[in-house]
Structures are given as C-alpha cells and as structure tokens.
Amino acid sequence: MADDLKPHPSFDTSTTSRLVVKFALLFSSVTFLAIITSGFFHYQKNIELILMNLQNQLQLAANTIAISIDGDAYQTLEGKASLDTPAYRQIRAVLSEFYHSNRLLGFESDCIYTFRRISGDSLEFTVMLHDQYVGNRYAIRPEMLPTIDKGKTSFTGIYEDENGTWVSAYAAILNRNGEVVGLVEVDFKDNVYLAAVRDEIYSILFFSLAGMGLAIIAAVLLSRLISRPIGDIAAAAVRFSGGDLDTQVPVKGRDEIGMLARAFNYMVQEIKDKELIRSRNKALREAYTQLDALNHSLQEANRLKSEFLGIAAHDLKNPLQAIMGFSEMMLSIPDQHPDVQRNAEKILTAARRMLSLINQLLDRNAIEAGAVVLQQEMADIGLLARQVVQQNDGLARRKQQRIVCSAESGCLARVDVNRMYEVIDNLLSNAIKFSPPGTTVLLDVRRVDDDAGNGRVRLSVRDDGPGLSQADMAQLFNRFVRLSAKPTGGESSTGLGLSVVKQWVELLGGKVWAESEGLGKGSTFYVEI
Known part of the structure; x- marks a missing residue:
C-alpha cells in the first residue's frame, strides 16, 4: 500500500514504533493500574471487614461467657484469696469449657479471663485459666469504660500493651440486681489478624496477576483491531496531503473508529468547499479547552474551599471540647463562688453555640460531598x-x-x-x-x-x-x-x-x-x- 502513496516531499511517513505496540502498552498499563487500584481498595475494605469479623466474634464470645457466670457468686471473689473457693472453681470451669469448645476458632487459654474493679483506674485479674496471674493489676483502658460504667458490651481495634498486640472485647458480669460486678475480656493475638490479612494479600495478588495476563492478551488483540482502520485513515491523510482532494476513507462501523472515518471524510469535503471552517473549528477547540480548564479550576477551588472548612472545623472542635469540659468541671464543684458559677455558665453556653455552628458547617460539607x-x-x-x-x-x-x-x-x-x-x-x-x-x-x-x-x-x-x-x-x-x-x-x-x-x-x-x-x-x- 505504501508504494501507491505520493505525499508531499516534506511529509515524513516513516515510523520508529508501531501504533499497535504503543496501544498495547498503554492499554496494558491502564489495565494494570486499574487492577492494582481495585485490588488496593478491595484490600482496604476487606481489612476492615476482617477486623470487624474478629471484633464480632470476640464480642459474641465475651457475651456468651458473661451470661454463663453467676454474678452473685462472682461478687464474693477477692483475688488470690479466693483461688480454692467453690465460686472460683465454678467460674473457672465456665472459662475452661468455653476454651475447649472453641479453641479451633483461634482462642487461646491465656486470652480468656475476668476482672474486678479495685480502684478508680485499675482492675484486678480475678478468674483465669492460668491461675498464677490471678490478683495481678491491670490499668483500665478507655474501651473498657462503657462496660464497667454502663454494662455495655464493647470492643477495641488493634492495640499494643506490655504483653503484645491484641484485639479485645469486653462484656459485663451482672449480679441478680443488674449491677456490674466485673467484666469478661476475650482477646485475639495479632497472629490471628495477621494470618487473615496474609490470606487476603495472597488472594489479591493471585487475581491481580491473572487479570494482568488476560489484559495483556486482550490488549494485543484489541490494539490490532483498532490500529488497522487507523492505518487506513493515516494513508488517506497522506494522499490528501499530496493533493488528492477526492480521497475517501471506507466507513466500516458505527463505533469511534467509524466516527473518525466519517469525520475525516466530512473534513475533506468541507475543506474543499470552505477553508474558513478549519480555522473556526480550531478556534472552537481552543475555546473548549480553555473552558474545560476553567471548569476544572473552579471545581478544584470549590474542593479546596470545602476541604479547608472541614479541616478548620475539625481543628476547632478539640479546643472547644476542652473548654466545655473545664466549664462543666467548674460547674460541678460544690459551693462555688456565684461569679465563677455565672461566668462558667456563660463560657459553657458560648462554647456549645460555637460547637453547634462547627457541626453545621461539617454537616453541610458532608452533604455537598455526598459523604453522608x-x-x-x-x-x-x-x-x-x-x-x-x-x-x-x-x-x-x-x-x-x-x-x-x-x-x-x-x-x-x-x-x-x-x-x-x-x-x-x-x-x-x-x-x-x-x-x-x-x-x-x-x-x-x-x-x-x-x-x-x-x-x-x-x-x-x-x-x-x-x-x-x-x-x-x-x-x-x-x-x-x-x-x-x-x-x-x-x-x-x-x-x-x-x-x-x-x-x-x-x-x-x-x-x-x-x-x-x-x-x-x-x-x-x-x-x-
């Protein structure tokens, strides 16, 4: 076909790399990035689901153990002094039975135990399958407070303490009057979480590599299918540049390539009639590009505005909450001087009003961003x-x-x-x-x-x-x-x-x-x- 072409002498028709290769590389690269991006978000989502499943499993375990414990008997325990009592043995048997029934699910004997509160900020190990630790103290974690104070089941995220890395859940032990007399803690060590994460990574890698292989094959086949009609259009363009104003490209479909062929034929016809059309089209394309760039700039400015408002509002919430906390603390002090009491009420009212305004801004931003x-x-x-x-x-x-x-x-x-x-x-x-x-x-x-x-x-x-x-x-x-x-x-x-x-x-x-x-x-x- 190249022997039939007679382009203008200044028209360079040589190629250093074929379009089919470029298109295959481009398509493969885009597909690879899409697979990696999809895999990343899938990984992030599944990591959250893995942690949530572990938390739900722990929460169910803690609740199961807590409702199996006699709260009135538990209330009589006093640390190491109660090791040989019937109440201790009865409650230890509950923990042992649960462990032996569920150890294949990842539960370990040193990760099931109970506490009782001995001071405002510390607990005491009360019943364990490893008796040598009974009576040891443990600082109260913030996640425990809903269970200790209100009897609500609670759980943690991944955290570390002096004994390792854990995921934990807590359930309240209640006496016959419904009072919290202790709490059950059930833990998973980090190896359970990491094993689930590792399996998820292997799964994503396998499907990513398989998808990449299929994408490369599809890219090669598709690029050949696309490049052939593009080559025909390129040949027609060379003939047109050589002075053949009657050249036409066969239209073989209604897809984008067919649309390109029709556009080329239309362009040739229009150039034959009016040279002015080309300059106008060029001006329109430039105007569209400028308008599109301006639109993107406006969208970015709006995004930055919303982001700035969100960041500023979030940064203001912490000091406001601290002000409210100190004001409430001042109001809770008995026999407070009337002036101090009155000023503390004014501070608290103003802080609450500001917090309400900030929350309205955050709500508005969330609604506009579609993040509700x-x-x-x-x-x-x-x-x-x-x-x-x-x-x-x-x-x-x-x-x-x-x-x-x-x-x-x-x-x-x-x-x-x-x-x-x-x-x-x-x-x-x-x-x-x-x-x-x-x-x-x-x-x-x-x-x-x-x-x-x-x-x-x-x-x-x-x-x-x-x-x-x-x-x-x-x-x-x-x-x-x-x-x-x-x-x-x-x-x-x-x-x-x-x-x-x-x-x-x-x-x-x-x-x-x-x-x-x-x-x-x-x-x-x-x-x-």
Whole structure:
C-alpha cells in the first residue's frame, strides 16, 4: 500500500514504533493500574471487614461467657484469696469449657479471663485459666469504660500493651440486681489478624496477576483491531496531503473508529468547499479547552474551599471540647463562688453555640460531598421531641420562656435518630432564639395521612416571634441567608441551620415548610416524615 502513496516531499511517513505496540502498552498499563487500584481498595475494605469479623466474634464470645457466670457468686471473689473457693472453681470451669469448645476458632487459654474493679483506674485479674496471674493489676483502658460504667458490651481495634498486640472485647458480669460486678475480656493475638490479612494479600495478588495476563492478551488483540482502520485513515491523510482532494476513507462501523472515518471524510469535503471552517473549528477547540480548564479550576477551588472548612472545623472542635469540659468541671464543684458559677455558665453556653455552628458547617460539607451515610431505624418521634425539649429547657428559662410539648403516642417513623434529633433541635432552638422573653413555644407531634392515605408523622414548632415576610419565605431554607428578624437575646446566627434542616429532612425522605401570617404574628415550622 505504501508504494501507491505520493505525499508531499516534506511529509515524513516513516515510523520508529508501531501504533499497535504503543496501544498495547498503554492499554496494558491502564489495565494494570486499574487492577492494582481495585485490588488496593478491595484490600482496604476487606481489612476492615476482617477486623470487624474478629471484633464480632470476640464480642459474641465475651457475651456468651458473661451470661454463663453467676454474678452473685462472682461478687464474693477477692483475688488470690479466693483461688480454692467453690465460686472460683465454678467460674473457672465456665472459662475452661468455653476454651475447649472453641479453641479451633483461634482462642487461646491465656486470652480468656475476668476482672474486678479495685480502684478508680485499675482492675484486678480475678478468674483465669492460668491461675498464677490471678490478683495481678491491670490499668483500665478507655474501651473498657462503657462496660464497667454502663454494662455495655464493647470492643477495641488493634492495640499494643506490655504483653503484645491484641484485639479485645469486653462484656459485663451482672449480679441478680443488674449491677456490674466485673467484666469478661476475650482477646485475639495479632497472629490471628495477621494470618487473615496474609490470606487476603495472597488472594489479591493471585487475581491481580491473572487479570494482568488476560489484559495483556486482550490488549494485543484489541490494539490490532483498532490500529488497522487507523492505518487506513493515516494513508488517506497522506494522499490528501499530496493533493488528492477526492480521497475517501471506507466507513466500516458505527463505533469511534467509524466516527473518525466519517469525520475525516466530512473534513475533506468541507475543506474543499470552505477553508474558513478549519480555522473556526480550531478556534472552537481552543475555546473548549480553555473552558474545560476553567471548569476544572473552579471545581478544584470549590474542593479546596470545602476541604479547608472541614479541616478548620475539625481543628476547632478539640479546643472547644476542652473548654466545655473545664466549664462543666467548674460547674460541678460544690459551693462555688456565684461569679465563677455565672461566668462558667456563660463560657459553657458560648462554647456549645460555637460547637453547634462547627457541626453545621461539617454537616453541610458532608452533604455537598455526598459523604453522608444514614443509620435509619424505627424511632419514636415524640420521645425524641421530649428529649430535645429537655435539652433546651434551660435556654428557654434563661429568657423567661416556656416550652409546651404535645406528642401523640405511637408516632413512629424510620429515621436516622441523630439527624432527626438535630432537625428538631435546630427548629426548637431557632424558635427560642427569635421569640421575645415571656412567650411560649409550642412543639406538637402527631400522626397524619398524606394525599395517598399513607400514615406519616408531622412535627410542628410554633413560636410567638417576629413572623416571616414574603421575602423571608422565598429564601428561608437557602444557605448563608440572614432574615429580617433578629435574635431577641443577642444570639449569633450563621444562616446555615434551616439549610441543614432541609437537607437532612429530604435525605430522610420527608419534607419541611414554614407558615406565617406575616410580620409580628409568629411562625410555624413543619416537618413531615
């Protein structure tokens, strides 16, 4: 075919490497990167699942042992002094029976034991399969506190102590009165975790190598299939450059190569008619490139903005929580000087307000980034409303306001409890914030039927505040909007609260709206789930 071509003398038609080779290398490289990337994310996800499975297994084991132990008998044990008592032998038999029944699952005899609390920050080994360690002390880990203080089952991630690297779970031992008298700890040594991780790595490597081999074969075959029609188009381009304005490329399909052939034929025809078209197309391509670059720049600027807000908000939370902790500690000291008490309350109130603003920013960023994962469950909306009222009662009393909560029984809805709590809290705190002193805020929860006759829950918050104008109603749920009304107690407002409320309600499958008869006549906010 090359002998038939007569290009312009300045047109170099020689090649140093074939397109088929380049395409095969490119396709193989992209496929390899895709396999490695997919394998990496699969590995990360499965590592989390491995740890979660170990934690669930340990948690089940700890619960099984804890409910098998007689809490009243356990309460009589006193370390080494109880080694020869019937109660010790009975409880040790429970641990031994569990170990011998489950040792093939990876449990070891020195990783099943119980504690009793002997001081505010330390525990004592109480019952073990290795009796020589009974009576030794062990510092309380933070993960143990939910079990020790509240009787809740808890577990850890991977951690290290003076005895090695572990994953642990804890369950409370209860007496007949339901009091926590001790806790069961069940551990896996790191070799169990590492063995599972090693198996996962071997599996990913095997499938990655197999996929790479298949990708190379497919790349070679596909590149040959693609490069042949591209070669035909290149030959036509050479003929066209040599002055053959009637050259055409056969169109053999409706795919991208066929589209390229049609585009080439169209280009030849257009150049024959109008040379101006080419210059215009060039200008359009340049404009598109600039527009695309500008769009990417705007997207990057928006991403950096969200990232900066997220980082700044996270960095501000730690010192705020420390301030709140110290303020609460000052308020808990008895016989405190009234000035100190009053100032500590002001500090705590301001810190909570700032933390609320930060959480609103974080929520907004999470919603915009699509990073929200809802944990939905059936919940009593009336009970949630009463909890929010209790939380805000002190704020209302400081403004000589009264909150009246009316909730029908059985107002159940499938919601994310934390997000629904935040929605109610936002609406109620706004009503308190914008209502004058001495007024009443009404919170009502009831069941209603929608247009299709389906049962739903409607929550309303009615205030005696300044009301809403038509202009306010038009932009009520927009971001960073401050309405004509001002807080009556000098409180701050970011303009994010109602925007976040609307986002959460819509994510929960509900709707939110407001009604007002006008300025000076109060307003009512509704949420229907």
